[in-house]
Amino acid sequence: MSDLTVTNPLTVKFPHRSRRGILLGLSLPQLVVVSTAAALLLAIVTTTGLSGAITLTPLWAGIAALVLLRRGGRSLIDWAPILLGFALRRHTGQHLWLARPVTRPRTDGLLHLPGTDASLRVVTPAKGQSAALHDPREQTLTVIARVSSRAFALLDASTQNTNVAAWGRALASLSRTGHIRSVQVLERTVPDSGDALSRHWTEHGRPDTPVAGTVYSDLVASAGPAAAPHEAYLAVALDLKAAKRLINQAGGGLLGAFTVIEQVTATVAQAARAAGLMVTGWLSAKEVAAVIRTAYDPAALSALQQWSDSGRAEADPAAAGPVVQVEEYDRLHTDSARHATYWVENWPRTTTAAGFLHTILFSAGVRRCFSLTYAPQPLESALKDVQRRKATIIADAAERRRKGQVDSEEDSVEYADIKERERQLIAGHADVALTGLLTISAESDEQLNAACAQIETAAVTAQVDLRRLYFQQPAAFALAALPLARTAL
Numbered sequence: 001m002s003d004l005t006v007t008n009p010l011t012v013k014f015p016h017r018s019r020r021g022i023l024l025g026l027s028l029p030q031l032v033v034v035s036t037a038a039a040l041l042l043a044i045v046t047t048t049g050l051s052g053a054i055t056l057t058p059l060w061a062g063i064a065a066l067v068l069l070r071r072g073g074r075s076l077i078d079w080a081p082i083l084l085g086f087a088l089r090r091h092t093g094q095h096l097w098l099a100r101p102v103t104r105p106r107t108d109g110l111l112h113l114p115g116t117d118a119s120l121r122v123v124t125p126a127k128g129q130s131a132a133l134h135d136p137r138e139q140t141l142t143v144i145a146r147v148s149s150r151a152f153a154l155l156d157a158s159t160q161n162t163n164v165a166a167w168g169r170a171l172a173s174l175s176r177t178g179h180i181r182s183v184q185v186l187e188r189t190v191p192d193s194g195d196a197l198s199r200h201w202t203e204h205g206r207p208d209t210p211v212a213g214t215v216y217s218d219l220v221a222s223a224g225p226a227a228a229p230h231e232a233y234l235a236v237a238l239d240l241k242a243a244k245r246l247i248n249q250a251g252g253g254l255l256g257a258f259t260v261i262e263q264v265t266a267t268v269a270q271a272a273r274a275a276g277l278m279v280t281g282w283l284s285a286k287e288v289a290a291v292i293r294t295a296y297d298p299a300a301l302s303a304l305q306q307w308s309d310s311g312r313a314e315a316d317p318a319a320a321g322p323v324v325q326v327e328e329y330d331r332l333h334t335d336s337a338r339h340a341t342y343w344v345e346n347w348p349r350t351t352t353a354a355g356f357l358h359t360i361l362f363s364a365g366v367r368r369c370f371s372l373t374y375a376p377q378p379l380e381s382a383l384k385d386v387q388r389r390k391a392t393i394i395a396d397a398a399e400r401r402r403k404g405q406v407d408s409e410e411d412s413v414e415y416a417d418i419k420e421r422e423r424q425l426i427a428g429h430a431d432v433a434l435t436g437l438l439t440i441s442a443e444s445d446e447q448l449n450a451a452c453a454q455i456e457t458a459a460v461t462a463q464v465d466l467r468r469l470y471f472q473q474p475a476a477f478a479l480a481a482l483p484l485a486r487t488a489l
Helices: 028-048 050-055 057-068 076-092 115-119 157-176 195-204 212-223 244-249 253-274 285-296 298-307 379-402 409-426 445-461 473-481
Strands: 096-098 121-123 132-135 140-149 180-189 230-239 277-282 324-327 332-334 337-346 367-377 431-442 465-468
Touching: 028 050, 028 057, 028 076, 050 057, 057 076, 115 473, 121 285, 132 253, 140 253, 140 285, 157 180, 157 253, 157 367, 157 431, 230 253, 244 253, 253 277, 285 298, 324 473, 332 473, 337 445, 337 473, 367 379, 367 445, 367 473, 379 409, 409 431, 431 445, 431 473, 445 465
Parallel strands: none
Antiparallel strands: 096 324, 121 132, 132 140, 140 230, 140 277, 180 230, 180 367, 324 332, 332 337, 337 431, 337 465, 367 431
């Protein structure tokens, strides 16, 4: 009688997200305000005495409110630069972006996107079909792969564990190179016109088959437009400054950068296969433009597929951006859709299964885009950050004991997470900063509100805390819905 080995599904645990400030729990804007107020108070007391300070009690109360009162996870003073930027965009008309006909010659490959992404250019090497996004401002070169995989939830526990461990090793290998700025995994649902399905049936189907041919023809005609297929992309951003030595050895310039990034793509493809992923192709310039275009205008997907000879959506890079974009405080209006972007403020605080995002990614009837961005951290700076955080926690605990206050259990949990991170760094593991963003899209404001409510409920089930990014929607949308491998909001 043989023994059966039962493999338990792999579980994951995320570290506690620290809410500590720079000093005494205060953020930089809070410290600036407190320091300025203290200097002003000292000057008033010195010149006019205590009575002068008392007369300014409303001022001190207002400063205290700015520093101590919190709204949406931030103090009021932390909201100040965000609100100021939003008000400035409204005042100068930058909340409205319109594509304008250009009579002068266009820059080859320029994507003509709103905001800070206006300088992005898609470039293609002299010999090759795959393209890359060149960002001269951030000094990065980003390649994008289309990936597919078997349904994770349908795999057995042993295969799930193998895939999760292999993906961790893939991230570690990319992080250790030292010249990868970031890695982005983008998974989205898109409306399907049914054109690809109809093409496949036309080429390979047998409509003349008795009974079955008629049934399948009717099914293709009705099910195609109602489908909402999932697309997954993997974007890898090469840091041109960090890889300068390798680029110079390869000939310098963008040509040398492409030589270096070709080696990266080969490594990524091999690591992806080990993690149960299949790279079905690196995007060409027209395919990159189509991915960006359909993020802004989902209704354009049908036309882009029909115009393409390959059946895959393709677009002119000059037409990648939206025709119109209107910013509101809690959403973004573009061409044929409304969008709302959330930030994953907290991942599950307890040990959970690796597929905990299933309820969010497969919410029925919701069109959404989920983005995970991994930013490798240099070992030396990561260890310095660990030491700084440990010193801060110990100093805060000592200060509470001096005042006779009770120790905080939150500090104990955070300290344990910091020590575990330090042990992993010493053992040679790579350190990455993870950012999760989620964009919900719909055709109308009413549908968007309903979809947001549904996703927020699903997030509670997944033990994920979502925070809507008010007054920051354009920048947040570009990070969440476009495969740009960006890390900063």
